[in-house]
Amino acid sequence: MAAERADSDGVEPVKRMRRAERREQILDAATRAFARAGFAGTGLDDVAAEAGITRVMLYRHFESKAGMYRAVLDRACARLAGNVGSGNFDENSVPALVRAAAADPDAFRLLFRHAAREPEFRDLIDTLTAASTEIAQRNLAALLPAGPWLGWAARVIPAFTIEAVIGWLDAGQPDPEAAADRISQAIHGVIEAARPAGD
Known part of the structure; x- marks a missing residue:
């Protein structure tokens, strides 16, 4: 049974938790805040x-x-990698990303909206961006010829996908069953735009 105790400064009784549970509770609260x-x-x-x-x-x-803050971001990255994977993109990647964002919208926004604008923590986003671009480039090489438009698509698709998911969260998560399909359709539009004329 969980015991309760009053803190020395007279604050409401605090539920006693194991150290790891308390840390997770703090990280959850910090993510929201x-x-x-x-x-x-x-x-x-x-x-x-x-x-x-x-x-x-x-x-x-x-x-x-x-x-x-760093612990919150590290946990968000680890959970995202656990849900989406970190080695390759395939037809399951966008649905997995949408599910991960829906499961913890605060962590997703924190990682890709706030941390991206905070110089002290920008290194984390820069690392994610570089890894996503490299994976996209590798995957797109089977669909597009080598050259500047391949590089363009490899940069645009990861950035667009993240912004599309954040936009979907901000819009109230409409039509969750179709959200990944809509985002995937837009990604295919980028791929088509990167194809050489006449292909």
Whole structure:
């Protein structure tokens, strides 16, 4: 049975959890809080309030706000890779990406909207972008001739796909069954646009 205890500063009783469970609870709360306002716009008090714990308890698990934010981003990347894969793109990739975004929209937005705009954490997005472009280039090489339009498509398709999924989340996740098909149709449009004239 979970015990409850009152913190020394008179805050509401806090449910006692195992360390790993508490850390996950904090990461969940931090994901929600950071997704609302980004790194700079979110204080540790915001995260503590979201988690229903004291700021002191945050410091038992994370040394700094930056360390917590990095842990949130790392977890989001790991979950995304676990759901979508990281070695290749195929017909299952877009549906898997849509499902992953729908399962944790805050983490998806945080990773691809906020972290992409925050210089201190931009390295993570730059690494994801480079890997996605390289994988797209490798996959598209079977469909498009070598040259600048292949490189263009390899850059555009991953960027478009992420923005399309974020746009779908922001629109309220309409027609989830057809969302991946619609995004895939648009990707095929990019591929067709990259084909040499007359092909």
